[in-house]
Amino acid sequence: MKAAPPLNTAPTRPALNADQSQLLQPLLAQHKDQPGGLLPLLHAVQDAMGYIPSEAVPEIAQAMNLSRAEVHGVITYYHHFRSSPPGKHVIQVCQAEACKACGGDALMAQAELALGCTSHNTRADGAVTLEPVYCLGLCASSPAIQINERVHARVSAGKLQRLLQETLEATP
Ligand code: FES
Structure with a gap:
């Protein structure tokens, strides 16, 4: 005891x-x-x-x-601040007004499914953290996402799938 x-x-x-x-x-x-x-x-x-x-x-x-x-x-x-360590890759899907109007919600749902990780969370294996973000400054080219430090504009379902696949394949 x-x-x-x-x-x-x-x-x-x-x-x-x-x-x-x-x-x-x-x-x-x-x-x-x-x-x-x-x-x-x-x-x-x-x-x-x-x-x-x-x-x-x-x-x-x-x-x-x-x-x-x-x-x-x-x-x-502030949503931006994290209180726990992020995964190896941080994927942020814009959920602000302009992106939402152009399919931001559907992109988030697709990312959750593809990554096996819900928004605001890090996958159990530590490979990815999925977060909402509120404007990446690309409203005129929405919907937008950011993967690690790189932003991507006019993200279609197909483009998201390709970007997520490339990101996961970059995980050792
Ligand atoms: S609302 Fe998404 S980039 Fe501005």
């Missing part, structure tokens, strides 16, 4: 690993005195790590002179 922890021991917070900490510190230094710096900082953290680890929230809150709840609230408010 597992021994109970001593009653007077404060629970220890899970910490960032050394690599994550090394990435985070310069970003905190860069944004901590910037007015309205929380959003740029969160973007920078996600760009650097692929997501915003929950272990980073206390450090971000302290640097920005905010409560952890405030930082957590911003992370969960």
